[in-house]
Amino acid sequence: MSGRKGIILAGGLVGFLAVLLVHFGNPVNMGFCIACFIRDMAGGLGLHRAGVVQYLRPEIIGMAVGAWLISIYKGDFKARGGSSPFTRFILGFFVMIGALMFLGCPLRMVLRLAGGDLTALLGLVGFTAGIGLGIVFLNKGFTLKKTYSLNKAEGFLFPAMQIAFFILLIAAPAFIFFSESGPGSMRAPIALALIAGLLVGVVGQRTRMCTVGGIRDFIMFKDTHLISGFLSILAVALVGNLITGNFNLGFEGQPVAHNDWLWNFLGMALAGFGSVLLGGCPLRQIILSAEGNIDSVITFLGLLIGAAFAHNFGLASSGAGPTTNGKVAVLIGLAVVLIVGFMNMDRSADVTMKGDVKLGA
Amino acid sequence: MALNRVDARGRSCPEPVVLTRKALEQSPGGVEVILDNATSRDNVKRFAESRSYKVVVKNDGEDFVLAITK
Numbered sequence: 001m002s003g004r005k006g007i008i009l010a011g012g013l014v015g016f017l018a019v020l021l022v023h024f025g026n027p028v029n030m031g032f033c034i035a036c037f038i039r040d041m042a043g044g045l046g047l048h049r050a051g052v053v054q055y056l057r058p059e060i061i062g063m064a065v066g067a068w069l070i071s072i073y074k075g076d077f078k079a080r081g082g083s084s085p086f087t088r089f090i091l092g093f094f095v096m097i098g099a100l101m102f103l104g105c106p107l108r109m110v111l112r113l114a115g116g117d118l119t120a121l122l123g124l125v126g127f128t129a130g131i132g133l134g135i136v137f138l139n140k141g142f143t144l145k146k147t148y149s150l151n152k153a154e155g156f157l158f159p160a161m162q163i164a165f166f167i168l169l170i171a172a173p174a175f176i177f178f179s180e181s182g183p184g185s186m187r188a189p190i191a192l193a194l195i196a197g198l199l200v201g202v203v204g205q206r207t208r209m210c211t212v213g214g215i216r217d218f219i220m221f222k223d224t225h226l227i228s229g230f231l232s233i234l235a236v237a238l239v240g241n242l243i244t245g246n247f248n249l250g251f252e253g254q255p256v257a258h259n260d261w262l263w264n265f266l267g268m269a270l271a272g273f274g275s276v277l278l279g280g281c282p283l284r285q286i287i288l289s290a291e292g293n294i295d296s297v298i299t300f301l302g303l304l305i306g307a308a309f310a311h312n313f314g315l316a317s318s319g320a321g322p323t324t325n326g327k328v329a330v331l332i333g334l335a336v337v338l339i340v341g342f343m344n345m346d347r348s349a350d351v352t353m354k355g356d357v358k359l360g361a
Numbered sequence: 362m363a364l365n366r367v368d369a370r371g372r373s374c375p376e377p378v379v380l381t382r383k384a385l386e387q388s389p390g391g392v393e394v395i396l397d398n399a400t401s402r403d404n405v406k407r408f409a410e411s412r413s414y415k416v417v418v419k420n421d422g423e424d425f426v427l428a429i430t431k
Contacts, residue, residue, distance in 0.1 A: 076399055078423075083373060138379060146371030208374075208400050216375065221382070221408055279373045295373070 007225060010203035011232025017196040018111050018233075019240030021059070024188040028246055028255035029115040031237075032059060032200065033108035034282035035099035035271075036256075038300070039307035039316070040184050041165065044177050047304070048311035052182025056169040058190050060286065061162045062197020067205040067290035068159040076205065079155030081294030084144035087340055088295050091274045092302025093309070094333035095282065098270030100307065100316040101330050102126075103257050105282045106211035106275070109268065110230060112257060114237035116249035119259045126265035130272025131215045137341040138220070142277065144344060147295055155292030158300070162290075166194075183256055200283075205291065210284040212275040256319060263322040263330070270333045277341060364388075369405075370397040370424060377401040378408045381429070385412070391430035397423060405429075 018031025030036055036053075043054030071077040099105050102123045104112060109127060112120035134142075168176050169190065179185040187193065203209065207229065214227035241247040251259050258264070275281050278299055280288065285303070288296035310316040315326040367384045369377035377396055384392040391414065396402050402425045406416045409429045417428040 078398070083371070138375065143372070143376055147373060148371065208403075213374070220375065221378065221411070223407065223411060225407060279375065 004225065004228060007207045007209065007229040008232045010207040010209055011229035012236040013203055014107075014200055014209070014229075015111075015114065015233040015236030015238075016240060017199060018237050019244060019246070021188045021193060021196055022246055023244050024192055025186055026188050026193075027183040027186045029112045029117060030104075030108060030183065030186075030256060031111060031196075032283075033104050033111070034060070034286065035096055035105035035303070035307070036103075036108060036183065038096070038282070038303050039100060039310070040179075042304050042307040043179070043184060043311065044169075046175065046177055047308035049177075050311040050316075051177075051184075052179050053184040053311065054177035054179045055184045055187060056165050056176065057187075058166065058169060058193040059197040059200075061166045061169070062194040062199075063201035063204065063283075063286050064159055064162040064290045066198035066201025067287040068201070070202045070205045071291040074206070077155060077292050079150040079152050079292040079294065080147045081150050081154070081298075083147040083295045084344070085295060085298045087144060087344070088278060088299045089302040089305075091278050091337065091340060092285070092299035093306035094337055095271050095274040095278070096303045096306030097310055097315055097326075097329050097333050098267045098274065099282070100310045101267030101322055101326050102264050102271065103317050106268075106271065107233070107281070107283050110211065110233050111237055112254070114234050115241050115255075116247045117254040117257055118249065118251045119254055119257050119261075119264055122261045122264040123268040126268035127272040128215055129265075130269035130274075131212060131276045132219060133269070134273050134276030134341070135216060135220055137277065137345065141346045142341055142344055143346050144277070144295075147293075150292075150294060152292075154294060158289045158294075158297045201287065201290065204283060204287045208284070208287075210280045212272065212281040213284065215272075216276055258317055258319055258321040260317075260321050263317070263327060266330050266334070267317075267322075270330055270337065273334070274337050277337065364391050364393040364428065364430070366393045366395065368395050369401065370395055372401070374400055374404060378404050381405050381408060385409075385414075385429070389431075391428070394427045394429060395421070396425045396427065399425075402427065
């Protein structure tokens with residue numbers, strides 16, 4: 001599954017499952033949205049009290065468990081961490097602020113395009129610009145430094161936490177919040193959402209699918225491998241939306257979206273810039289977390305807390321448009337990510353050449 | 362011919378590819394890259410092959426050693 005065919009099939013599967021989940025109850029163009037679903041989970045846990053976006057999304061739980069199981073089976077599971085953890089937390093935090101300005105992670109941006117939501121075009125342009133900016137830093141030696149081996153037990157904690165979320169979802173104790181209206185109340189059946197998540201976790205782990213990586217590799221190395229998965233999601237979801245009647249071409253009245261061009265652009269620019277410095281989009285961070293990458297677990301926590309702040313402080317946009325607080329937060333975020341970029345450039349030792357170690361033919 | 366060695370262990374995507382690219386700019390004849398995860402192994406291999414290099418992968422304990430030559 002690691003070849004070109006694998007990534008195209010995997011993208012197609014993600015696109016198909018996204019359409020299916022919408023057909024069976026998820027909000028339109030939100031079959032998958034890592035940012036929205038983590039935001040719902042923050043709400044479900046009561047970390048924010050925005051009543052319309054509270055639910056423990058089984059898709060996220062499924063992705064984590066699916067990626068965890070396949071990584072163990074294939075021998076890719078390896079507990080590791082220690083690569084600038086707090087910087088990653090902060091980057092994760094602001095990626096969420098940017099995504100909630102736009103109203104979606106990069107994966108939902110693709111799904112919005114596939115649903116005919118042209119407001120997402122500005123998001124795509126901003127996302128690409130943010131990635132381009134990040135690449136300038138990568139080419140100048142940006143690094144979050146090395147990651148180190150950890151005890152296996154450390155790596156099991158993230159999937160265990162996701163399983164605990166699943167138990168809370170099923171047991172539904174009074175302290176877990178479930179939206180009764182709004183996007184959080186629109187949900188595919190738990191079993192379907194969980195299975196869809198498991199499948200995406202498995203194929204995501206095997207193919208290393210990543211929306212940020214797709215555009216990054218194309219710009220940096222002219223490598224079309226990952227971007228072909230991105231295009232495959234778009235193509236299959238587009239056809240699926242046409243068949244299920246969820247395709248609605250235009251700028252106005254798009255579901256869970258707003259038509260403020262500048263802030264759609266800047267929101268996704270922040271998400272793209274932050275994600276490229278993190279080495280992967282929110283989807284990829286969940287898959288890596290499940291494989292034992294604790295740096296990605298810290299990023300996940302940054303996303304979760306970012307989502308809680310976004311709703312507690314009135315930073316997240318709604319269909320009515322962005323908020324003043326949200327605009328300020330996105331500008332702060334862009335400044336912070338720029339500073340992180342400048343502060344982590346390692347010009348001196350960017351290539352470790354050990355000419356004295358002569359090996360080989 | 363002896364190859365220069367790039368140690369990209371502990372580096373996360375896409376740094377190993379960036380390091381390999383820089384190393385190949387300095388020694389276009391080929392380099393040896395040591396990596397510690399399968400994602401980087403596949404990315405570096407795909408990158409080198411796209412630049413018409415030959416890649417031989419060897420396992421070295423938990424690490425991978427890629428010999429990249431013309």
